[in-house]
Amino acid sequence: MTTDHSSGPPLPYEEALRLVLAHTPALPAVVTPLEQALGSYLAEPARARSHSPRFEQSAMDGYAVRLSDLTAATPDRPVTLRLAGELAAGSARRQLLKPGATIRVFTGSPLPGGTEAVVVQEQVTRVDDQVVFRAPVRAGANIRRVGEEYRRGDVLLPAGVAVTPPVIGLLAQLGRAAVKVGGRPSALVITMGDELVAPGTKPGRAQIIDANGPALSAALRAAGARAVRHVRVSDDPAALRKALAQGLRGADLVVTVGGASVGDHDHVPAVRAQLGIREWYGRVAIRPGLPNWFGLSPAGVPVFGLPGNPVSALVSFELLVRPAIRRLMGAPTDTAGDTRHWPVPLAAAAGTAPARQTWLRARLERTADGGLVAVPETGQGSHMLSSLARAQALAVLPPGDEDLPAGTPVPLRPLEWFTR
Numbered sequence: 001m002t003t004d005h006s007s008g009p010p011l012p013y014e015e016a017l018r019l020v021l022a023h024t025p026a027l028p029a030v031v032t033p034l035e036q037a038l039g040s041y042l043a044e045p046a047r048a049r050s051h052s053p054r055f056e057q058s059a060m061d062g063y064a065v066r067l068s069d070l071t072a073a074t075p076d077r078p079v080t081l082r083l084a085g086e087l088a089a090g091s092a093r094r095q096l097l098k099p100g101a102t103i104r105v106f107t108g109s110p111l112p113g114g115t116e117a118v119v120v121q122e123q124v125t126r127v128d129d130q131v132v133f134r135a136p137v138r139a140g141a142n143i144r145r146v147g148e149e150y151r152r153g154d155v156l157l158p159a160g161v162a163v164t165p166p167v168i169g170l171l172a173q174l175g176r177a178a179v180k181v182g183g184r185p186s187a188l189v190i191t192m193g194d195e196l197v198a199p200g201t202k203p204g205r206a207q208i209i210d211a212n213g214p215a216l217s218a219a220l221r222a223a224g225a226r227a228v229r230h231v232r233v234s235d236d237p238a239a240l241r242k243a244l245a246q247g248l249r250g251a252d253l254v255v256t257v258g259g260a261s262v263g264d265h266d267h268v269p270a271v272r273a274q275l276g277i278r279e280w281y282g283r284v285a286i287r288p289g290l291p292n293w294f295g296l297s298p299a300g301v302p303v304f305g306l307p308g309n310p311v312s313a314l315v316s317f318e319l320l321v322r323p324a325i326r327r328l329m330g331a332p333t334d335t336a337g338d339t340r341h342w343p344v345p346l347a348a349a350a351g352t353a354p355a356r357q358t359w360l361r362a363r364l365e366r367t368a369d370g371g372l373v374a375v376p377e378t379g380q381g382s383h384m385l386s387s388l389a390r391a392q393a394l395a396v397l398p399p400g401d402e403d404l405p406a407g408t409p410v411p412l413r414p415l416e417w418f419t420r
Contacts, residue, residue: 010283010290013319013357017337019280020294020320024302024327027183027252034171037163039224039419040181041330046157046167049175051147056115058105059142063124063131064115065102067139075134083129087112102131111143118142160332162419182330184226188247189216190256192268193308194235211310211385212257219317223325224419225253235259237267244271248297252328255321258308268293268305277303284320285399287356288312288382292320302328309382315359315394318415341396341411347373350410352400361391362412374412391415 011019029043058064065081073079086104087095097103097114105111105118117137125132150156156174161167163181171179189212196210197203213230220228229251233239240259247254259268272279277295284292289312293305304321306313323337350360362374374395377387396411397404404410 008283010285010356011281013284013286016281016284016292016294016320017323020302020324021327021333021336023280023294023296024324025300026330027185027328029180029330030183031178031180033178034168034176037171037179037181038165038168040163040184041326042157042159042161042163042167043180043182043330044159045155046161046171046174046176046179048150048152048154048156051151052149052173053144053146056111056146057144058107058109058111058118059144060118060120061106062104062118062120062142063102064097064105064112064118065133065137066097066099066114067116067137069100069102070119070133070136073133073135078132078134080130080132083126083131115143116140160330160335162331183252183328184224185252185325185328186227186250187220187225187229187253187255187325188243188251189213189220189228189230190233190240190243190247190254191216191230192233192235192240192256192259196232198232212306212308212313215310215314215385216255216257216306216317219314219322219417220253220255220325222417222419223322224329225325235267237271240267241271241274245275248275248277248299248301248303252301253321253324254297254301254303255317256303256305257313258306272303272305284316285356286315286319287353287358289316289319289359290356292316294320307382310385311361311388312382314385314388318394318417319359339413341413343409344372344374344395344412346395346404346406346408346410347375348406349403350376350395350397350408351403352397354401355399357399358397359413360395360397360410361387362395363390363392364412374410 069081070079081102084101084103087109089106089108095112097112103112116139119137191210191213195208197207199209199214203209210232213232217228217230231243233243256268259266276298279295282293283290289307291307295303297303302324306316326336352358361377364372365375367373377391379387393415394413
Protein backbone atom coordinates (compact mmCIF):
# COMPACT_ATOMS: atom_id res chain seq x y z
CA MET A 1 0.00 0.00 0.00
CA THR A 2 1.37 3.43 -0.89
CA THR A 3 0.86 6.80 0.71
CA ASP A 4 0.53 9.97 -1.34
CA HIS A 5 2.85 12.66 0.02
CA SER A 6 2.83 14.75 -3.15
CA SER A 7 0.09 17.11 -1.97
CA GLY A 8 1.27 17.61 1.64
CA PRO A 9 3.88 20.02 2.93
CA PRO A 10 7.33 19.46 1.41
CA LEU A 11 9.88 17.64 3.51
CA PRO A 12 13.00 19.51 4.70
CA TYR A 13 16.05 18.42 2.72
CA GLU A 14 17.86 16.97 5.74
CA GLU A 15 14.85 14.77 6.59
CA ALA A 16 14.53 13.58 2.99
CA LEU A 17 18.22 12.65 2.96
CA ARG A 18 17.83 10.81 6.26
CA LEU A 19 15.00 8.72 4.81
CA VAL A 20 17.02 7.89 1.70
CA LEU A 21 19.99 6.67 3.72
CA ALA A 22 17.85 4.82 6.25
CA HIS A 23 16.07 2.82 3.54
CA THR A 24 18.95 2.16 1.15
CA PRO A 25 20.87 -0.97 2.12
CA ALA A 26 24.45 -1.68 1.15
CA LEU A 27 24.91 -4.21 -1.65
CA PRO A 28 26.75 -7.49 -0.97
CA ALA A 29 30.50 -7.08 -0.96
CA VAL A 30 32.65 -8.48 -3.78
CA VAL A 31 36.32 -9.32 -4.15
CA THR A 32 37.85 -7.37 -7.01
CA PRO A 33 41.36 -7.05 -8.45
CA LEU A 34 43.17 -4.13 -6.87
CA GLU A 35 43.49 -2.26 -10.16
CA GLN A 36 39.69 -2.30 -10.53
CA ALA A 37 38.87 -1.12 -6.99
CA LEU A 38 39.31 2.63 -7.52
CA GLY A 39 36.17 4.54 -6.51
CA SER A 40 34.78 1.66 -4.43
CA TYR A 41 34.46 1.45 -0.64
CA LEU A 42 36.37 -1.02 1.50
CA ALA A 43 34.13 -3.78 2.82
CA GLU A 44 36.62 -4.90 5.46
CA PRO A 45 39.38 -3.24 7.47
CA ALA A 46 42.83 -3.09 5.93
CA ARG A 47 45.29 -4.71 8.35
CA ALA A 48 49.06 -4.73 8.16
CA ARG A 49 50.54 -8.13 7.43
CA SER A 50 54.05 -7.02 8.37
CA HIS A 51 55.88 -4.10 9.90
CA SER A 52 56.64 -1.03 7.83
CA PRO A 53 59.47 -0.68 7.23
CA ARG A 54 60.15 -4.41 7.44
CA PHE A 55 63.91 -3.82 7.93
CA GLU A 56 66.08 -0.90 8.99
CA GLN A 57 66.88 1.15 5.93
CA SER A 58 68.46 4.36 4.82
CA ALA A 59 66.21 7.38 4.30
CA MET A 60 68.77 9.11 2.07
CA ASP A 61 71.66 8.49 -0.29
CA GLY A 62 74.75 8.69 1.93
CA TYR A 63 77.13 6.82 4.19
CA ALA A 64 76.44 4.50 7.10
CA VAL A 65 78.56 5.35 10.15
CA ARG A 66 79.18 4.60 13.82
CA LEU A 67 78.69 7.59 16.14
CA SER A 68 81.97 7.10 17.97
CA ASP A 69 83.95 7.48 14.74
CA LEU A 70 82.70 11.03 14.19
CA THR A 71 82.60 12.40 17.74
CA ALA A 72 85.64 14.61 17.19
CA ALA A 73 84.91 15.67 13.59
CA THR A 74 84.94 19.43 12.92
CA PRO A 75 85.36 21.57 9.77
CA ASP A 76 88.93 22.37 10.87
CA ARG A 77 89.78 18.83 11.96
CA PRO A 78 87.75 16.48 9.70
CA VAL A 79 87.68 12.73 10.20
CA THR A 80 88.50 10.38 7.34
CA LEU A 81 86.93 6.91 7.25
CA ARG A 82 87.75 4.02 4.95
CA LEU A 83 85.06 3.11 2.39
CA ALA A 84 84.33 -0.56 3.00
CA GLY A 85 81.82 -1.18 0.21
CA GLU A 86 78.27 -0.32 -0.63
CA LEU A 87 74.73 -1.68 -0.22
CA ALA A 88 72.28 -0.87 -3.00
CA ALA A 89 68.53 -0.76 -2.50
CA GLY A 90 67.23 -4.29 -2.88
CA SER A 91 70.52 -5.92 -1.93
CA ALA A 92 70.10 -8.99 0.27
CA ARG A 93 73.80 -9.13 1.11
CA ARG A 94 74.57 -8.92 4.83
CA GLN A 95 77.40 -6.61 5.83
CA LEU A 96 78.89 -5.50 9.15
CA LEU A 97 80.07 -1.94 9.69
CA LYS A 98 83.40 -2.02 11.56
CA PRO A 99 84.96 0.83 13.55
CA GLY A 100 86.92 3.27 11.39
CA ALA A 101 84.96 2.37 8.26
CA THR A 102 81.92 3.62 6.37
CA ILE A 103 79.67 1.92 3.83
CA ARG A 104 77.92 3.63 0.93
CA VAL A 105 74.10 3.29 1.14
CA PHE A 106 71.17 4.56 -0.89
CA THR A 107 67.56 5.52 -0.21
CA GLY A 108 65.81 2.28 0.78
CA SER A 109 69.04 0.33 1.25
CA PRO A 110 69.14 -2.20 4.08
CA LEU A 111 71.63 -0.96 6.68
CA PRO A 112 74.80 -2.78 7.59
CA GLY A 113 74.96 -4.25 11.06
CA GLY A 114 76.31 -1.75 13.58
CA THR A 115 75.02 1.33 11.73
CA GLU A 116 74.02 4.13 14.11
CA ALA A 117 73.36 6.93 11.60
CA VAL A 118 73.52 7.84 7.93
CA VAL A 119 75.31 10.98 6.76
CA VAL A 120 73.89 12.38 3.52
CA GLN A 121 76.26 12.40 0.58
CA GLU A 122 76.18 16.21 0.22
CA GLN A 123 77.87 16.61 3.63
CA VAL A 124 80.98 14.58 2.88
CA THR A 125 83.91 14.55 0.49
CA ARG A 126 84.95 11.30 -1.12
CA VAL A 127 88.33 10.64 -2.67
CA ASP A 128 88.66 7.10 -4.03
CA ASP A 129 88.10 4.83 -0.99
CA GLN A 130 88.45 7.63 1.57
CA VAL A 131 85.44 9.59 2.88
CA VAL A 132 85.93 12.85 4.77
CA PHE A 133 83.42 13.92 7.48
CA ARG A 134 83.43 17.44 8.99
CA ALA A 135 80.86 17.14 11.79
CA PRO A 136 79.49 14.68 14.31
CA VAL A 137 76.12 13.08 13.59
CA ARG A 138 72.95 12.59 15.62
CA ALA A 139 72.02 9.05 16.65
CA GLY A 140 69.47 7.58 14.24
CA ALA A 141 69.87 10.35 11.66
CA ASN A 142 68.38 9.39 8.29
CA ILE A 143 67.47 5.87 9.44
CA ARG A 144 64.02 4.35 8.93
CA ARG A 145 63.34 2.10 11.90
CA VAL A 146 61.47 -1.20 11.70
CA GLY A 147 57.74 -0.60 12.23
CA GLU A 148 58.00 3.18 12.61
CA GLU A 149 55.03 3.66 10.22
CA TYR A 150 52.93 0.71 11.36
CA ARG A 151 53.31 -2.75 12.86
CA ARG A 152 51.95 -6.15 11.89
CA GLY A 153 48.28 -6.46 12.86
CA ASP A 154 47.59 -2.72 12.95
CA VAL A 155 44.27 -1.61 11.41
CA LEU A 156 45.34 1.04 8.91
CA LEU A 157 41.97 1.74 7.27
CA PRO A 158 38.49 0.93 8.58
CA ALA A 159 35.74 -0.61 6.46
CA GLY A 160 33.79 2.01 4.53
CA VAL A 161 36.80 4.08 3.44
CA ALA A 162 36.66 5.26 -0.17
CA VAL A 163 39.31 3.64 -2.35
CA THR A 164 41.40 6.55 -3.62
CA PRO A 165 44.79 6.43 -5.39
CA PRO A 166 46.70 6.62 -2.07
CA VAL A 167 44.51 3.82 -0.68
CA ILE A 168 45.33 1.73 -3.77
CA GLY A 169 49.02 2.38 -3.09
CA LEU A 170 48.72 1.40 0.58
CA LEU A 171 46.82 -1.79 -0.24
CA ALA A 172 49.49 -2.67 -2.77
CA GLN A 173 52.14 -2.01 -0.10
CA LEU A 174 50.23 -4.41 2.15
CA GLY A 175 50.59 -7.08 -0.51
CA ARG A 176 46.97 -7.08 -1.61
CA ALA A 177 46.44 -8.10 -5.24
CA ALA A 178 42.68 -8.17 -4.66
CA VAL A 179 40.44 -6.41 -2.17
CA LYS A 180 36.95 -6.86 -0.75
CA VAL A 181 34.79 -3.84 -1.57
CA GLY A 182 31.15 -2.89 -1.66
CA GLY A 183 29.28 -3.85 -4.80
CA ARG A 184 28.70 -1.33 -7.56
CA PRO A 185 25.01 -0.85 -8.32
CA SER A 186 23.33 -1.32 -11.65
CA ALA A 187 20.86 1.42 -12.48
CA LEU A 188 18.01 2.22 -14.83
CA VAL A 189 17.01 5.71 -15.97
CA ILE A 190 13.54 6.14 -17.45
CA THR A 191 12.73 9.37 -19.24
CA MET A 192 9.25 9.84 -20.61
CA GLY A 193 7.22 12.10 -22.82
CA ASP A 194 5.80 12.10 -26.34
CA GLU A 195 7.76 15.29 -26.96
CA LEU A 196 11.20 13.75 -26.36
CA VAL A 197 13.57 12.75 -29.15
CA ALA A 198 17.05 11.25 -28.94
CA PRO A 199 20.18 13.40 -29.25
CA GLY A 200 21.24 13.62 -32.87
CA THR A 201 17.63 13.58 -34.04
CA LYS A 202 16.28 16.76 -35.56
CA PRO A 203 13.35 17.76 -33.33
CA GLY A 204 9.99 18.60 -34.80
CA ARG A 205 8.19 21.85 -34.12
CA ALA A 206 6.93 20.82 -30.68
CA GLN A 207 9.59 18.28 -29.78
CA ILE A 208 12.45 18.49 -27.26
CA ILE A 209 15.82 16.75 -27.33
CA ASP A 210 16.13 14.47 -24.31
CA ALA A 211 18.99 15.86 -22.21
CA ASN A 212 17.93 14.21 -18.95
CA GLY A 213 18.56 10.65 -20.08
CA PRO A 214 22.19 11.17 -21.16
CA ALA A 215 22.94 13.54 -18.27
CA LEU A 216 21.59 11.29 -15.52
CA SER A 217 23.11 8.17 -17.07
CA ALA A 218 26.46 9.94 -17.05
CA ALA A 219 25.93 11.12 -13.47
CA LEU A 220 25.22 7.55 -12.36
CA ARG A 221 28.36 6.25 -14.04
CA ALA A 222 30.45 9.07 -12.61
CA ALA A 223 29.07 8.30 -9.15
CA GLY A 224 30.18 4.67 -9.37
CA ALA A 225 27.34 2.66 -10.93
CA ARG A 226 28.77 -0.28 -12.86
CA ALA A 227 25.98 -0.69 -15.39
CA VAL A 228 23.52 1.99 -16.43
CA ARG A 229 20.64 1.56 -18.83
CA HIS A 230 18.48 4.35 -20.21
CA VAL A 231 14.97 3.78 -21.54
CA ARG A 232 12.90 6.51 -23.18
CA VAL A 233 9.15 5.87 -23.22
CA SER A 234 6.15 7.74 -24.58
CA ASP A 235 3.26 9.02 -22.51
CA ASP A 236 1.77 5.54 -22.39
CA PRO A 237 1.10 3.97 -18.97
CA ALA A 238 1.51 0.46 -20.37
CA ALA A 239 4.95 1.28 -21.78
CA LEU A 240 5.97 2.96 -18.55
CA ARG A 241 4.76 0.04 -16.46
CA LYS A 242 6.67 -2.45 -18.61
CA ALA A 243 9.91 -0.43 -18.41
CA LEU A 244 9.60 0.15 -14.68
CA ALA A 245 8.69 -3.47 -13.91
CA GLN A 246 11.67 -4.73 -15.91
CA GLY A 247 13.95 -2.24 -14.19
CA LEU A 248 12.82 -3.33 -10.75
CA ARG A 249 13.71 -6.92 -11.63
CA GLY A 250 17.17 -6.19 -12.99
CA ALA A 251 18.50 -3.00 -11.37
CA ASP A 252 19.71 -2.04 -7.90
CA LEU A 253 18.37 1.51 -8.31
CA VAL A 254 15.79 3.08 -10.61
CA VAL A 255 15.42 6.75 -11.53
CA THR A 256 12.38 8.07 -13.36
CA VAL A 257 12.38 11.60 -14.72
CA GLY A 258 9.28 13.71 -15.17
CA GLY A 259 5.68 12.57 -15.52
CA ALA A 260 5.07 12.82 -11.79
CA SER A 261 2.64 15.72 -11.56
CA VAL A 262 -1.16 15.58 -11.76
CA GLY A 263 -1.74 16.25 -15.46
CA ASP A 264 -3.63 13.96 -17.80
CA HIS A 265 -0.36 12.58 -19.18
CA ASP A 266 1.44 12.15 -15.85
CA HIS A 267 1.19 8.42 -15.32
CA VAL A 268 4.07 7.77 -12.92
CA PRO A 269 2.14 7.91 -9.61
CA ALA A 270 -0.49 5.44 -10.79
CA VAL A 271 2.08 3.03 -12.26
CA ARG A 272 4.17 3.12 -9.08
CA ALA A 273 1.08 2.29 -7.04
CA GLN A 274 0.22 -0.61 -9.36
CA LEU A 275 3.72 -2.05 -8.85
CA GLY A 276 3.46 -1.77 -5.07
CA ILE A 277 6.24 0.78 -4.65
CA ARG A 278 6.07 2.27 -1.16
CA GLU A 279 6.46 6.04 -1.01
CA TRP A 280 8.60 7.71 1.65
CA TYR A 281 8.33 11.28 0.45
CA GLY A 282 6.75 13.11 -2.46
CA ARG A 283 8.04 16.67 -2.21
CA VAL A 284 11.24 18.20 -0.85
CA ALA A 285 11.61 21.81 0.27
CA ILE A 286 14.41 22.70 -2.14
CA ARG A 287 14.68 25.00 -5.14
CA PRO A 288 15.12 23.72 -7.78
CA GLY A 289 13.60 20.30 -7.19
CA LEU A 290 10.36 20.59 -5.22
CA PRO A 291 8.54 17.63 -6.89
CA ASN A 292 10.96 14.95 -5.68
CA TRP A 293 9.86 11.41 -4.91
CA PHE A 294 11.49 8.44 -3.20
CA GLY A 295 10.20 4.97 -2.48
CA LEU A 296 11.05 1.27 -2.27
CA SER A 297 9.81 -1.58 -4.41
CA PRO A 298 8.40 -4.69 -2.68
CA ALA A 299 11.87 -6.24 -3.12
CA GLY A 300 13.57 -3.19 -1.56
CA VAL A 301 14.90 -1.54 -4.73
CA PRO A 302 15.23 2.26 -4.22
CA VAL A 303 13.16 4.24 -6.73
CA PHE A 304 13.62 7.96 -7.28
CA GLY A 305 11.20 10.17 -9.17
CA LEU A 306 13.05 13.31 -10.24
CA PRO A 307 11.60 16.51 -11.71
CA GLY A 308 11.52 16.84 -15.50
CA ASN A 309 13.42 20.12 -15.80
CA PRO A 310 17.07 19.21 -16.41
CA VAL A 311 18.61 21.42 -13.73
CA SER A 312 16.08 20.25 -11.17
CA ALA A 313 16.82 16.65 -12.11
CA LEU A 314 20.59 16.99 -11.81
CA VAL A 315 20.54 19.04 -8.60
CA SER A 316 18.14 16.48 -7.11
CA PHE A 317 20.52 13.74 -8.21
CA GLU A 318 23.42 15.46 -6.48
CA LEU A 319 21.51 16.03 -3.25
CA LEU A 320 19.56 12.77 -2.94
CA VAL A 321 20.52 10.08 -5.46
CA ARG A 322 24.30 10.28 -5.15
CA PRO A 323 24.14 9.61 -1.38
CA ALA A 324 21.99 6.54 -2.13
CA ILE A 325 24.62 5.26 -4.56
CA ARG A 326 27.34 5.79 -1.97
CA ARG A 327 25.26 3.84 0.53
CA LEU A 328 24.65 1.01 -1.94
CA MET A 329 28.40 0.85 -2.55
CA GLY A 330 29.16 0.43 1.14
CA ALA A 331 29.81 3.93 2.47
CA PRO A 332 28.75 4.04 6.14
CA THR A 333 25.30 5.52 6.67
CA ASP A 334 26.71 8.36 8.75
CA THR A 335 29.08 9.43 5.96
CA ALA A 336 27.21 8.53 2.76
CA GLY A 337 25.46 11.89 2.76
CA ASP A 338 28.47 13.91 3.87
CA THR A 339 29.14 17.04 1.89
CA ARG A 340 31.87 19.61 2.25
CA HIS A 341 30.48 23.06 2.84
CA TRP A 342 32.42 26.20 3.65
CA PRO A 343 31.22 29.80 3.87
CA VAL A 344 31.99 32.07 0.92
CA PRO A 345 30.61 35.60 0.43
CA LEU A 346 28.14 36.18 -2.37
CA ALA A 347 29.51 38.42 -5.12
CA ALA A 348 26.02 39.67 -5.95
CA ALA A 349 22.59 39.73 -4.37
CA ALA A 350 20.67 36.46 -4.60
CA GLY A 351 16.98 35.68 -4.20
CA THR A 352 15.60 33.23 -1.68
CA ALA A 353 12.34 31.29 -1.63
CA PRO A 354 9.75 31.12 1.16
CA ALA A 355 9.89 27.80 3.05
CA ARG A 356 12.42 26.33 0.59
CA GLN A 357 16.19 25.99 0.66
CA THR A 358 17.69 27.41 -2.56
CA TRP A 359 20.67 25.74 -4.24
CA LEU A 360 22.16 28.51 -6.34
CA ARG A 361 24.44 27.71 -9.26
CA ALA A 362 27.68 29.62 -8.81
CA ARG A 363 31.27 29.88 -9.93
CA LEU A 364 34.23 30.86 -7.77
CA GLU A 365 36.34 33.95 -8.38
CA ARG A 366 39.35 35.42 -6.60
CA THR A 367 39.11 38.87 -5.09
CA ALA A 368 41.89 41.46 -5.15
CA ASP A 369 42.97 40.44 -1.64
CA GLY A 370 43.15 36.75 -2.58
CA GLY A 371 39.84 35.67 -1.09
CA LEU A 372 37.02 33.78 -2.80
CA VAL A 373 33.54 34.95 -3.71
CA ALA A 374 30.59 32.99 -5.08
CA VAL A 375 29.38 34.53 -8.33
CA PRO A 376 25.79 33.50 -9.18
CA GLU A 377 25.57 32.15 -12.71
CA THR A 378 23.40 33.97 -15.20
CA GLY A 379 20.20 32.04 -15.80
CA GLN A 380 18.93 30.31 -12.68
CA GLY A 381 15.79 28.88 -14.27
CA SER A 382 15.32 25.16 -13.70
CA HIS A 383 15.34 24.58 -17.46
CA MET A 384 18.61 26.51 -18.01
CA LEU A 385 21.14 23.68 -18.17
CA SER A 386 23.94 25.87 -19.53
CA SER A 387 24.35 27.62 -16.17
CA LEU A 388 24.76 24.29 -14.37
CA ALA A 389 27.29 23.16 -16.97
CA ARG A 390 29.38 26.24 -16.14
CA ALA A 391 28.85 26.17 -12.37
CA GLN A 392 31.59 25.04 -10.01
CA ALA A 393 29.47 24.88 -6.88
CA LEU A 394 26.03 25.21 -5.35
CA ALA A 395 25.54 28.03 -2.86
CA VAL A 396 23.06 27.07 -0.15
CA LEU A 397 20.60 29.86 0.62
CA PRO A 398 18.22 29.57 3.59
CA PRO A 399 14.46 29.94 3.15
CA GLY A 400 13.36 33.57 3.16
CA ASP A 401 11.23 36.32 1.70
CA GLU A 402 14.00 38.80 0.89
CA ASP A 403 17.12 38.77 -1.25
CA LEU A 404 20.47 38.12 0.40
CA PRO A 405 22.72 41.13 -0.25
CA ALA A 406 26.15 40.89 -1.84
CA GLY A 407 28.78 40.01 0.73
CA THR A 408 26.54 37.62 2.69
CA PRO A 409 28.54 34.48 3.63
CA VAL A 410 26.73 31.35 2.43
CA PRO A 411 27.69 27.66 2.61
CA LEU A 412 29.16 26.45 -0.66
CA ARG A 413 29.00 22.86 -1.91
CA PRO A 414 31.52 22.03 -4.66
CA LEU A 415 30.07 20.27 -7.69
CA GLU A 416 32.23 17.16 -7.98
CA TRP A 417 30.31 14.76 -10.17
CA PHE A 418 32.78 11.91 -9.98
CA THR A 419 32.93 9.32 -7.17
CA ARG A 420 34.07 10.78 -3.87
